[in-house]
Amino acid sequence: MSQIAFITGATSGFGAACARLFAANGWWLILCGRRLERLEALRVELAGAVSVHAVTLDVRDGSAVNAALAALPSAFAEIDVLVNNAGLALGLEPAQQCDMEDWQRMIDTNIKGLLYCTRAILPGMVARDRGHIVNIGSVAGSYPYPGGNVYGLSLIHISDPTRPH
Numbered sequence: 271m272s273q274i275a276f277i278t279g280a281t282s283g284f285g286a287a288c289a290r291l292f293a294a295n296g297w298w299l300i301l302c303g304r305r306l307e308r309l310e311a312l313r314v315e316l317a318g319a320v321s322v323h324a325v326t327l328d329v330r331d332g333s334a335v336n337a338a339l340a341a342l343p344s345a346f347a348e349i350d351v352l353v354n355n356a357g358l359a360l361g362l363e364p365a366q367q368c369d370m371e372d373w374q375r376m377i378d379t380n381i382k383g384l385l386y387c388t389r390a391i392l393p394g395m396v397a398r399d400r401g402h403i404v405n406i407g408s409v410a411g412s413y414p415y416p417g418g419n420v421y422g423l424s425l426i427h428i429s430d431p432t433r434p435h
């Protein structure tokens with residue numbers, strides 16, 4: 271039986287690259303993003319080799335995340351790997367001149383979106399005693415750049431592999 275990866279932000283960049291790499295290794299995929307046409311193009315590209323389920327999803331919406339998980343086809347329900355990749359960097363202004371909406375959007379996407387997806391998928395992994403969560407971080411979390419104030423804090427992902435639960 272194939273393993274299943276749930277990838278957020280699969281319509282572009284790292285997320286799309288992860289999807290192609292998982293597919294090349296025979297994994298079934300759940301691809302998430304807001305841009306339906308891009309999701310559909312990637313689904314069609316990969317679907318010949320592996321089974322692919324595309325979900326139009328804004329990770330900032332916790333209720334939508336839960337609903338998307340509840341609506342997964344049964345063949346895709348047992349997720350082995352969650353790749354929390356959806357995210358963005360906005361603004362380069364000094365903190366005192368920032369656009370508060372940029373800060374809110376980064377926190378809502380990069381932090382809260384990651385938490386919503388993790389909280390929705392982790393119980394199944396724990397129940398099956400199987401699974402991995404990959405949080406895409408950034409060197410900006412360790413090595414700040416001018417204007418990267420909130421972006422940096424939103425992509426610090428610290429985990430202790432000896433204490434997965």
Ligand SMILES: NC(=O)c1ccc[n+]([C@@H]2O[C@H](COP(=O)([O-])OP(=O)(O)OC[C@H]3O[C@@H](n4cnc5c(N)ncnc54)[C@H](OP(=O)(O)O)[C@@H]3O)[C@@H](O)[C@H]2O)c1
Pocket residue numbers: 278279280281282283284285302303304305306308327328329330355356357358359379380383406407408409425
């Ligand atoms: N590129 C870099 O140099 C770099 C370096 C370090 C870390 N990172 C991090 O790596 C991750 C991916 O970066 P990337 O360069 O591949 O970026 P990208 O090409 O801009 O892709 C970002 C992805 O996130 C998705 N996304 C954004 N907001 C979303 C939302 N509210 N709900 C669902 N999906 C959302 C986008 O999909 P839709 O627009 O279709 O929703 C898109 O697929 C980000 O977390 C980024 O901060 C990037």
